[in-house]
Amino acid sequence: MNILVLGAGALGAYLGGRLLEAGQNVSFFVRQKRAAQLSIEGLKINSPEGNFESRDVTICTSLDEVGNIDxxxxxxxxxHLDQVIPQVQTIVNQTGAFVLPLLNGMEHMEKLHHAIGNEKVLGGFASIVATLNQHGHVEHTSGTSTFKFGKLHEQQTEICEKLEVLQSQVKTKLVREENILKSMWKKYIFITAFSGITSAMQLPSGFITSSEATFAVAKKVVLEMAMLAGREGIILTEKEVETAINTLTGFKKEATSSMHQDMRKGLSIEVEHLLGGALRLAAKHRVAVPVIETLYGILKPYENGRLNM
Incomplete structure (x- = not known):
């Protein structure tokens, strides 16, 4: 199978590296700066799931370089989604490829459906805590990683079957989900709470339960997000909601969200895609989400990176 990874940050480099390690035909479509770094440093993963390094990495920076892609x-x-959608459109038109988005949130799905058609967009998401170090190497800091995917259209059955075959070959959990849409919402609920509270606190996960008041805020984000899911037709049981809340407490004390890691580095953060997206859903359904709105207001000034005072 011919796989193109569009974006080689920590997430793309990790999964792309694992697929490359498993012998798949993988190429990376990246910006010039990242291409230069990969050319010099190679692709390197430091991970509890096993280290990997390769200097034989196929890199594309122009659409003309993209060949046959599945x-x-x-x-x-x-x-970065709005910037890359025209590139995704061109690649799909040129190759007929399917697209597996691993973005957080849900707003990207509607944008991709509009750009390339419902039949071309798989459901999917990633569960991993990773970042790039100063050399552009992946530092995987959570104990495990999981990448889930599933079909949202009957035309996607065959490509999902091909991806499912890879799960026994890669050093990560590559899981096919029958109800991928519900699983995507569960991830959205969790990551909005986890990212929002760790970034607003500017502290790692161990501090979520350091005070009853702080944990109460995190729980209220989960409840507000679960309510929005219900308005979108995704009904979660009380047990599923409770599991999402309990998951917030299951990390090592020093672990934190990718948003908080980016914030500490002075990088842009996904406040608009996650919390802003939730606010737009709340407005669509004419419901109030006061805790999410408050976290959004706290984090919005950091959207484009470190503040220059």
């Missing part, structure tokens, strides 16, 4: 793994941040 699936595009879209692994960019939400704030």
């Amino acid at each position: 699936v595009v793994i879209l692994a960019v941040k939400g704030y």
Whole structure:
């Protein structure tokens, strides 16, 4: 199978590296700066799931360099989505490839459906805590990683079957989900709470339960997000909601969200894609989400990186 990873940040480089390690035909579509870094440093993963390094990495920076592709793994941040959609459109038109987006949130799905058609967009998401170090190497800091995918259209059955075959070959959990849409919402609920609270606190996960008041805020974000899911037709049981709340407490004390890591580095953060997206859904359904609105207001000034005072 011919796989193009669009975006080689920590997420794209990790999954793309694992697929490359498994012998798949993988290429990376990246910007010039990242291409130069990969050319010099190679692709390197430091991970509890096993280290990997390769200097034999196929890199594309121009659409003319993209050849025969079966699936595009879209692994960019939400704030880069609008920039890359024209590239995704061209690649799909040229190759007929399917697109597996691994973005957080849900707003990207509607944008991709509009750009390339419902039948071309798989459902999917990633569960991993990773970042790039100063050399552009992946530092995987959570104990495990999981990448889930599933069909949202009957025309996607065959490509999902091909992806499913890879799960026994890669050093990560590559899981096919029958109800991928519900699973995507569960991830959206969790990551909005986890990213929002760690970034607003500017502290790692161990501090979520350091005070009853702080944990109450995190729980209220989960409840507000679960309510929005219900308005969108995704009904969660009380047990599923409770599991999402409990998951917030299951990390090592020093672990934190990717948003908080980006914030500490002075990088752009996905406040608009996650919390802003939730606010737009709330407005659509004419419901109030006061805790999400408050976290959005706290984090919005950091959207484009470190503040210059």
